[in-house]
Structure formats: structure tokens, C-alpha cells
Amino acid sequence: AQSVTQPDIHITVSEGASLELRCNYSYGATPYLFWYVQSPGQGLQLLLKYFSGDTLVQGIKGFEAEFKRSQSSFNLRKPSVHWSDAAEYFCAVGPMDTGRRALTFGSGTRLQVQP
Amino acid sequence: DTGVSQDPRHKITKRGQNVTFRCDPISEHNRLYWYRQTLGQGPEFLTYFQNEAQLEKSRLLSDRFSAERPKGSFSTLEIQRTEQGDSAMYLCASSLGTGAALTYEQYFGPGTRLTVT
Numbered sequence: 001a002q003s004v005t006q007p008d009i010h011i012t013v014s015e016g017a018s019l020e021l022r023c024n025y026s027y028g029a030t031p032y033l034f035w036y037v038q039s040p041g042q043g044l045q046l047l048l049k050y051f052s053g054d055t056l057v058q059g060i061k062g063f064e065a066e067f068k069r070s071q072s073s074f075n076l077r078k079p080s081v082h083w084s085d086a087a088e089y090f091c092a093v094g095p096m097d098t099g100r101r102a103l104t105f106g107s108g109t110r111l112q113v114q115p
Numbered sequence: 116d117t118g119v120s121q122d123p124r125h126k127i128t129k130r131g132q133n134v135t136f137r138c139d140p141i142s143e144h145n146r147l148y149w150y151r152q153t154l155g156q157g158p159e160f161l162t163y164f165q166n167e168a169q170l171e172k173s174r175l176l177s178d179r180f181s182a183e184r185p186k187g188s189f190s191t192l193e194i195q196r197t198e199q200g201d202s203a204m205y206l207c208a209s210s211l212g213t214g215a216a217l218t219y220e221q222y223f224g225p226g227t228r229l230t231v232t
Binding site for chain 2: 004032034036041042043044045046049090092094101102103104105106107108
């Protein structure tokens with residue numbers, strides 16, 4: 001069964017600093033990959049997705065992510081963090097070839113932004 | 116507003132009571148999903164509809180849970196005889212059905228937070 005690991009439960013960065021959130025997946029083939037953001041008490045907003053092609057994908061709010069097949073990783077990055085980026089971030093995978101349609105989520109990384 | 120909507124946003128109930136939640140997906144999306152999220156965890160899949168057909172159910176969906184999508188539009192999730200362990204955020208998502216990739220591009224509603232006392 002596929003699984004998603006987000007090794008960092010909580011990250012604190014200073015406003016204006018760069019950010020990288022880690023995501024590793026376990027799956028037999030290349031899955032569809034997603035990053036979502038969740039503000040307190042809210043639903044999830046899709047930041048970006050990878051289906052195929054260029055391994056560096058751009059998303060909303062200045063985020064990007066890079067798919068690395070050799071490392072089974074899909075890390076999220078942002079060059080300069082804003083205070084409004086403080087939220088919880090979830091990596092998710094969707095299996096391409098099993099017929100299932102559910103996303104499997106990691107347990108999330110909570111981002112705190114210091115002024 | 117053309118996003119996914121859920122009602123109610125919050126529900127407090129006593130153990131043993133039945134509760135029902137509603138989800139209205141994005142209008143052109145024919146696939147609808149329910150997930151459950153507990154504190155400090157990512158969402159976990161419960162069930163999935165394509166139009167009115169319920170095509171997949173998770174083992175998390177015990178026989179106290181039932182979901183319907185009678186006309187292929189809105190969906191309801193009912194929990195009978197609620198237990199304290201049912202306390203969670205219940206999230207609804209929808210997606211287009213045209214092609215596998217778009218199926219996985221799911222858009223989420225704001226969720227219904229259930230507290231069972």
C-alpha cells in the first residue's frame with residue numbers, strides 16, 4: 001500500500017527566509033503528487049500538483065515543488081516566506097494504476113513564521 | 116461562490132445521537148469524496164461517489180456510517196449512534212471525472228467539525 005511521510009511535524013522560519021518542506025512517498029510506480037495547505041479550522045487548498053513531465057512544478061502563492069524519482073520525494077519550496085504562509089501543509093499521493101481514486105495524505109507539517 | 120460547500124460547519128452532539136452532514140460539490144464535478152481528519156493528522160479517505168454510484172468505501176467506514184448521493188449532485192454523510200471516537204473534521208471534496216489525472220485533482224470544502232460529548 002502506498003504511504004506518505006512528512007518527516008517534519010513542525011517548522012519555524014523567519015519571515016523572508018526560504019522554506020523547504022519534505023515529503024517522501026512509498027509506492028511502486030510514479031504516483032500523482034499534490035501539496036495542500038490548511039489554515040486553522042479550514043478545509044484544504046490545493047497549492048500545486050505533479051502528474052508528469054517537467055519535474056519542477058509551480059503553484060499558487062509563490063510555491064514550487066520538485067519531484068525526484070530517485071529519492072521518492074516531492075519537496076515543497078518557497079524562496080521567501082510571508083507571515084500569511086503560517087498554516088499546516090499536507091503532501092498527498094494518488095495511485096495511477098490501481099483504479100482507486102482516494103488520495104493518501106501525509107500527517108502534515110505545521111509552519112510557524114516568526115516576524 | 117463556486118467552491119465546495121458543507122453544512123453545518125460545526126456540530127456538537129451527545130453520544131448515541133445520529134448526525135447528518137451535507138456536501139455540495141463544485142457544480143460540474145461528477146466525483147465526490149468524503150474524508151475524515153482527526154487532530155494532528157492528515158485526512159483519511161472514507162468513501163467516493165461517481166455521479167450517484169458509491170464506488171469505493173474505506174474500512175474506516177463502519178456500519179454506523181452511511182453516505183448517499185441520490186441525484187448525483189449533493190451528498191449526505193450520516194453517522195448513527197455517535198461515539199466519542201467519531202469526533203473529527205469531516206471533509207468533502209470533488210473532482211472532474213474526465214481522465215485519471217483530473218480525478219485525483221480534488222477540491223475540498225471547509226469541513227464539518229463534529230464534537231461528540
